[in-house]
Amino acid sequence: MISRTQRILFWAIVWFSIVILSVPTLIVVGASLTAGNIISFPPEGLSLKWYGEIAMARDLRGAFGRSIIVSLICLAVSVPVGTLAGLALTRFRLRFTNAIQVYLLLPFTIPLIGSGIGMMLVFGSWRILGNVWPVGVALAAINIPFIIWSVSSSAASLDGDLELAAANCGAGRVETFLHVTLPGVMPGVITGGLLMFVLAMTEFLVSLLLTDARTVTLPVQIYNNIRSIITPDLAAVSSVFVVIALFAVWLLDRLVGLEIFLKSK
Amino acid sequence: MKQGAPAETSREKSEIKRPVAVRARDLTMDFGDGAPAVDRASFDLETGRFLTILGPSGSGKTTLLRMIAGFQKPTSGEITVNGHAVDATPPHRRSVGMVFQRLALFPHMTAAENVAFPLKMRRYDPRSVPGRVRDFLDLVKLGDYGERRINELSGGQQQRVAIARALVFEPELLLLDEPLAALDRKLREEMQLEFRRIQHELGVTTINVTHDQREALVVSDDIIVMDGGRIQQHARPVELYRMPENTFVAGFLGVSTFVAGTAFPGGLKSGDLHLSGTHAGEIAEGTPVRGAIRAEQIRIVAAPDSLATCDTAFPSRILDVIFEGERLLYVAESDRLPGVAFQVYHHDTEAFDLYEIGAQVTIGWNARDMKIFKSTA
Numbered sequence: 260m261i262s263r264t265q266r267i268l269f270w271a272i273v274w275f276s277i278v279i280l281s282v283p284t285l286i287v288v289g290a291s292l293t294a295g296n297i298i299s300f301p302p303e304g305l306s307l308k309w310y311g312e313i314a315m316a317r318d319l320r321g322a323f324g325r326s327i328i329v330s331l332i333c334l335a336v337s338v339p340v341g342t343l344a345g346l347a348l349t350r351f352r353l354r355f356t357n358a359i360q361v362y363l364l365l366p367f368t369i370p371l372i373g374s375g376i377g378m379m380l381v382f383g384s385w386r387i388l389g390n391v392w393p394v395g396v397a398l399a400a401i402n403i404p405f406i407i408w409s410v411s412s413s414a415a416s417l418d419g420d421l422e423l424a425a426a427n428c429g430a431g432r433v434e435t436f437l438h439v440t441l442p443g444v445m446p447g448v449i450t451g452g453l454l455m456f457v458l459a460m461t462e463f464l465v466s467l468l469l470t471d472a473r474t475v476t477l478p479v480q481i482y483n484n485i486r487s488i489i490t491p492d493l494a495a496v497s498s499v500f501v502v503i504a505l506f507a508v509w510l511l512d513r514l515v516g517l518e519i520f521l522k523s524k
Numbered sequence: 525m526k527q528g529a530p531a532e533t534s535r536e537k538s539e540i541k542r543p544v545a546v547r548a549r550d551l552t553m554d555f556g557d558g559a560p561a562v563d564r565a566s567f568d569l570e571t572g573r574f575l576t577i578l579g580p581s582g583s584g585k586t587t588l589l590r591m592i593a594g595f596q597k598p599t600s601g602e603i604t605v606n607g608h609a610v611d612a613t614p615p616h617r618r619s620v621g622m623v624f625q626r627l628a629l630f631p632h633m634t635a636a637e638n639v640a641f642p643l644k645m646r647r648y649d650p651r652s653v654p655g656r657v658r659d660f661l662d663l664v665k666l667g668d669y670g671e672r673r674i675n676e677l678s679g680g681q682q683q684r685v686a687i688a689r690a691l692v693f694e695p696e697l698l699l700l701d702e703p704l705a706a707l708d709r710k711l712r713e714e715m716q717l718e719f720r721r722i723q724h725e726l727g728v729t730t731i732n733v734t735h736d737q738r739e740a741l742v743v744s745d746d747i748i749v750m751d752g753g754r755i756q757q758h759a760r761p762v763e764l765y766r767m768p769e770n771t772f773v774a775g776f777l778g779v780s781t782f783v784a785g786t787a788f789p790g791g792l793k794s795g796d797l798h799l800s801g802t803h804a805g806e807i808a809e810g811t812p813v814r815g816a817i818r819a820e821q822i823r824i825v826a827a828p829d830s831l832a833t834c835d836t837a838f839p840s841r842i843l844d845v846i847f848e849g850e851r852l853l854y855v856a857e858s859d860r861l862p863g864v865a866f867q868v869y870h871h872d873t874e875a876f877d878l879y880e881i882g883a884q885v886t887i888g889w890n891a892r893d894m895k896i897f898k899s900t901a
């Protein structure tokens with residue numbers, strides 16, 4: 260039985276976590292609704308004028324568009340690569356599985372500043388710096404472990420005999436992959452894909468190193484603006500990010516169900 | 525040991541010789557880590573019959589089945605199905621339906637989509653698919669559940685979907701790899717009878733794998749007992765139970781007491797005690813042997829003279845009394861055979877608490893019930 264003290268302690272921890280996690284978001288959203296001209300919480304009066312400002316601001320709008328493009332490129336690269344890698348690691352008996360696994364998780368162990376500078380040098384020598392697409396590829400590379408992990412955990416929950424059962428039903432290798440294996444891991448692919456999209460939308464450090472004035476993405480643009488003056492429009496932009504993230508979670512729930520996402524190891 | 529098996533069940537009365545559906549010759553699978561998983565297995569299975577491969581865990585049953593399904597290439601030996609060698613045929617081109625141990629249903633499809641899948645893959649006329657799916661869902665009594673997802677079905681219902689999926693394309697051969705092992709006993713027994721019914725209705729040649737001797741005896745026309753990758757005996761259920769060919773089979777089916785000794789004509793010698801019994805095959809005098817007597821063939825009484833009809837009888841002491849519901853199991857030991865714990869079933873429901881632990885009794889049996897085998901170890 261859970262004693263009274265344990266119950267109180269438990270709820271205290273739960274509420275502490277909820278407050279800690281949500282307070283920054285609430286403050287930012289609150290501050291974005293101010294009617295005044297300086298960022299403050301609680302806001303001075305209520306208005307949506309700063310949302311009007313950012314909608315009109317050309318630099319923010321341009322950066323937002325580029326962020327979307329970068330995120331889509333990141334998806335286009337990471338979904339096929341991550342799906343195949345995740346499947347290869349779990350559904351096929353490969354030699355060196357462990358070594359490959361460690362290699363694919365390497366991006367996690369290298370500090371972002373390190374990989375950022377590395378990619379800046381490489382992209383520079385290839386003369387592709389200054390384009391938008393290399394940023395998407397770079398973000399796919401640094402975050403690829405997330406989608407591999409998501410697909411692998413989805414694949415590991417499938418019965419090991421599933422492909423044999425498909426063969427027994429008369430499906431060749433390609434048909435088995437298209438009709439059985441791939442649909443079976445689809446929850447992991449969707450989860451991983453949304454995660455990659457949100458991570459690419461909000462990535463800052465590597466993007467900072469790989470962009471210039473013409474290719475700047477939204478998080479970097481926000482940072483540039485902070486360096487001059489802090490106005491409530493930044494709080495409004497941050498709120499937009501929050502809405503995008505919430506939308507991703509809602510989409511995830513609709514497509515695969517949140518409980519699957521939370522259950523995956 | 526195929527001499528005159530008596531006509532036991534209604535199915536076996538019609539002893540027409542049927543064509544051979546599956547023929548295995550010296551089938552061997554060696555994974556290269558010690559003894560082969562399957563060692564020179566040879567057997568014939570007639571069309572329309574229900575064969576069970578019975579053996580303990582690790583005896584090579586799944587490996588044997590996977591070679592027949594085409595998932596594993598035998599190290600040596602050959603398999604023919606309906607007269608055609610299948611060794612070069614990939615699994616998806618074989619006409620074999622399989623129900624897997626953990627079912628391996630496709631989780632992203634409904635029950636009906638699972639059943640339709642083999643028809644799509646095997647290029648059936650799309651117009652015929654819905655009707656066929658319905659027929660087979662009806663066959664397994666799931667007519668109203670076609671639109672359910674797999675995780676919305678109970679364990680028994682999932683079994684039925686797996687059976688329908690394996691049978692819907694009318695394979696030449698149905699393979700069952702212990703699909704009932706995970707079910708609780710009542711459901712398992714119900715599904716065993718379902719397998720019988722469906723197999724009967726369609727007449728499909730079936731190979732079933734199990735480690736449950738009761739299931740093997742209940743559902744099969746033929747049983748192959750396997751141990752350590754080798755076929756120990758291949759016989760009809762009654763023949764197998766009554767006439768085991770070696771100590772492994774005698775010990776695996778039913779409950780038996782073993783007595784070690786040396787052979788002599790008409791029995792075995794243990795120390796200076798002579799026990800009469802029936803030799804399984806030719807056994808030279810002096811060969812080390814083991815005698816086996818089944819628990820239901822030993823009689824137990826309080827007074828020695830009421831065992832006058834038994835060939836062998838001697839005084840014993842009750843070591844343990846185990847209540848098994850429909851019967852009692854007595855464990856008894858005799859001073860004349862120290863170290864042998866006789867297991868004796870007692871069915872007399874009127875007198876259930878006849879003997880207590882420590883009671884002096886007499887046990888006895890008939891010579892024909894004491895089977896004597898060459899010692900293997």
Ligand SMILES: Nc1ncnc2c1ncn2[C@@H]1O[C@H](COP(=O)(O)OP(=O)(O)O)[C@@H](O)[C@H]1O
Pocket residue numbers: 555557561579580581582583584585586587588
């Ligand atoms: N793919 C494999 N690689 C190596 N050894 C295997 C493989 N499959 C089965 N075995 C071995 O073969 C033996 C028989 O296994 P199996 O056919 O699964 O037995 P059963 O189904 O009777 O329990 C076991 O000792 C098992 O470890």
Ligand SMILES: [Mg+2]
Pocket residue numbers: 585586587702
């Ligand atoms: Mg097995």
